[in-house]
Amino acid sequence: MCPGCGTMHQVTVEGQGRPRWEWNGDADAPTFSPSVLVTWPDPDAPGANLATCHSFVRDGRIQFLGDCTHALAGQTVDLPDFYPAQKGANP
Numbered sequence: 001m002c003p004g005c006g007t008m009h010q011v012t013v014e015g016q017g018r019p020r021w022e023w024n025g026d027a028d029a030p031t032f033s034p035s036v037l038v039t040w041p042d043p044d045a046p047g048a049n050l051a052t053c054h055s056f057v058r059d060g061r062i063q064f065l066g067d068c069t070h071a072l073a074g075q076t077v078d079l080p081d082f083y084p085a086q087k088g089a090n091p
Contacts, residue, residue: 001080002038002053003072004055004073005070007053009053011023013032022034032057035065036053036054036055037052038052042069050069051070052067052069057079060079061077062076062077064076064077
């Protein structure tokens with residue numbers, strides 16, 4: 001879960017599909033390369049405007065780049081813990 005925009009970002013590190021990122025193999029302090037860029041229509045600015053979340057994930061920290069359209073632009077924060085939903089678990 002991205003603490004900047006409040007949505008999940010997926011990076012593919014295995015398989016044949018593209019795009020695919022390099023990963024250092026460390027689940028506790030991951031590094032992904034290249035940067036992660038996610039854009040979507042901005043509901044607060046209809047038209048051609050896109051919301052943007054652009055970051056590097058290095059050693060378990062997210063470095064949000066200056067082109068992000070959320071409040072964490074230009075900041076570096078710890079990667080939050082990820083607890084995937086389990087089948088049959090209550091939310």
